[in-house]
Amino acid sequence: MAISIDLESVEQIPQLLHDATALNFCWDEPLRQIEINFSCMRCDDDGNAIDRPITMQLQNVFGLAVFNSIPRFLDAKKPDTRPTKLVTAEQLMEWNKSSQFWLSVNSLRGRLEFDTALQVSWLYGSEPKDADLTIHFVGNMGSLQVQCDEIVVHDNGQLLTIEQWSEQFGNWWKAWKGHWDNRGNDDQTMQSQFEYAIPTAPDSHPPTVQKPLDLVVWPDDLDAPEELLAPIRDYLAGLQQGDWLRAARAFPDLDASDQACAQRLSARNAAGPWLYAREIDQWWSEDNYACVTVRGVEYEPETDEPASALETVVNYELRKFQDRWILWNLSQGWVKYGSAPGLKSRRPWHDQWSIPSHLPKRGREPNSGLPQNEHTILSPFQTVLFLIGFGILLLALIYGISWIK
Numbered sequence: 117m118a119i120s121i122d123l124e125s126v127e128q129i130p131q132l133l134h135d136a137t138a139l140n141f142c143w144d145e146p147l148r149q150i151e152i153n154f155s156c157m158r159c160d161d162d163g164n165a166i167d168r169p170i171t172m173q174l175q176n177v178f179g180l181a182v183f184n185s186i187p188r189f190l191d192a193k194k195p196d197t198r199p200t201k202l203v204t205a206e207q208l209m210e211w212n213k214s215s216q217f218w219l220s221v222n223s224l225r226g227r228l229e230f231d232t233a234l235q236v237s238w239l240y241g242s243e244p245k246d247a248d249l250t251i252h253f254v255g256n257m258g259s260l261q262v263q264c265d266e267i268v269v270h271d272n273g274q275l276l277t278i279e280q281w282s283e284q285f286g287n288w289w290k291a292w293k294g295h296w297d298n299r300g301n302d303d304q305t306m307q308s309q310f311e312y313a314i315p316t317a318p319d320s321h322p323p324t325v326q327k328p329l330d331l332v333v334w335p336d337d338l339d340a341p342e343e344l345l346a347p348i349r350d351y352l353a354g355l356q357q358g359d360w361l362r363a364a365r366a367f368p369d370l371d372a373s374d375q376a377c378a379q380r381l382s383a384r385n386a387a388g389p390w391l392y393a394r395e396i397d398q399w400w401s402e403d404n405y406a407c408v409t410v411r412g413v414e415y416e417p418e419t420d421e422p423a424s425a426l427e428t429v430v431n432y433e434l435r436k437f438q439d440r441w442i443l444w445n446l447s448q449g450w451v452k453y454g455s456a457p458g459l460k461s462r463r464p465w466h467d468q469w470s471i472p473s474h475l476p477k478r479g480r481e482p483n484s485g486l487p488q489n490e491h492t493i494l495s496p497f498q499t500v501l502f503l504i505g506f507g508i509l510l511l512a513l514i515y516g517i518s519w520i521k
Contacts (some may be wrong), residue, residue: 124222125278126249126267132285133157133219136508138255139169141211143180145240150174150262155214160289163294166284169271174251179263180205181240183233203258217255224370226252230261234433265416330394331356335464340399347443348393348432355381356390366445369374389416391430394465402481406434406441413469416449425469429456514520 136156143150151173158166180430182202203211220226227250230236247263254260269276332349334340347366354363360378363385369377397409414428433445449456 123406128278128282129221129267130219132281133254134285136216137214138217139212139214141255141257142207143205143472145205145209148175150180150264157283157288158281158284159291160284161287162289163291165288165291166271168272168385169278170276171279173270174249174262174264174266176265177240177262178265179243179245179247179261180239180243181230181241181261182237182239182257183230183259183261184235185233185259202235202237208239208257211257213257215255217253220252221295223252226250226261228370228435228437229259233259240462243380272496318400323476330392331390334393334396337397340408343441344399344401344408347434347441348408348410352391352393352445355385358382358386370395370437383477386489387417389414391415391428392465394463397429398465404436406436408434409434414448415469416467427451427456427458427466 135157136154138155139155141150141152144222151171153168153171154443155169158170160166169365184202191296229252241263244261245263247268249264251262251264252260253262266337269281271280331353331417350366351363354360354366360382363372363381364374364377368374369380391410391412391414393409393412397411399408400406408431410430410432412428412430416424416425416426428448428450430446430448432443435439435444451458
């Protein structure tokens with residue numbers, strides 16, 4: 117069978133599967149083949165969507181392993197390393213649960229995920245080998261590593277080359293852009309982050325000489341090791357100061373250069389928001405894994421909307437890479453919206469932004485950072501309307517009773 121995707125072009129596959137959905141996953145051990153149907157973004161030359169799925173075959177598989185590399189680091193101060201239920205070879209023979217997923221080809225990050233996995237179960241083969249193609253999947257079937265010799269892609273039974281697929285993918289983006297261009301776009305270009313005012317601490321001096329707030333202020337009794345805090349500090353400072361290389365080295369894309377990663381960070385974060393770290397809720401470190409939970413303030417500079425400051429909690433997952441710790445993943449919650457727990461007592465740093473230190477009552481919005489009243493008080497106008505309505509209801513009830521009599 118002809119090879120539709122050569123080794124020089126194979127690393128384009130993750131981009132072409134952007135926002136795609138895996139409709140099924142079938143492992144055929146006698147044929148040493150994995151077949152997956154994908155629904156992905158494609159259009160023809162006229163901009164019409166191509167709705168039929170593509171079929172990807174991974175042929176001559178000589179290594180298939182399922183692994184668990186994600187500790188439950190949000191629920192405890194130590195990772196939960198108890199065995200989890202991993203998918204079996206029998207289940208993968210006919211996996212019909214569609215889902216979005218993360219896929220990588222010859223990825224350094226994917227290999228590091230596998231090499232530092234908490235659990236590994238080999239479904240075919242017994243150990244990783246040198247291979248031209250190593251593919252990693254992360255989806256509802258778990259995390260998989262596949263080593264094979266060939267990748268073949270079909271569209272409606274016909275061989276689909278990487279050039280054809282790339283053209284269809286490009287057509288989809290052109291159609292998407294044309295759709296929004298036709299609707300009109302009044303958004304103005306975002307200003308540089310340096311044109312926005314950074315929040316300042318209360319000071320006895322005139323406002324023109326106020327001092328900028330420190331980006332990171334840890335409590336005096338902090339016991340977290342510096343080697344874990346350093347990448348967090350570098351990442352936050354790099355984002356706020358526009359030192360994109362510093363941020364990229366702290367939170368790197370292992371499959372791209374630091375320069376390419378820095379460019380992406382610049383495009384996404386030039387105008388904020390920025391996190392002002394103030395406390396460590398918890399941390400732990402074990403083997404190649406670590407987690408630091410940071411609490412502070414997310415400051416959103418003023419653009420079309422007024423500037424805002426919200427208490428936030430960020431869980432930073434770190435991995436040991438070579439001789440240093442790097443940021444691996446992060447998840448964020450906000451006290452205001454209930455996605456992060458509030459503190460039991462107010463902190464001095466809350467007053468620097470006039471934000472509440474507690475979770476607001478359901479259905480109520482904080483008023484300039486001040487606590488809400490416990491009782492609802494009607495205005496005079498609302499009181500008059502209430503009395504008029506009550507009087508009408510009472511008259512209707514009296515009339516109804518007299519009519520019945």
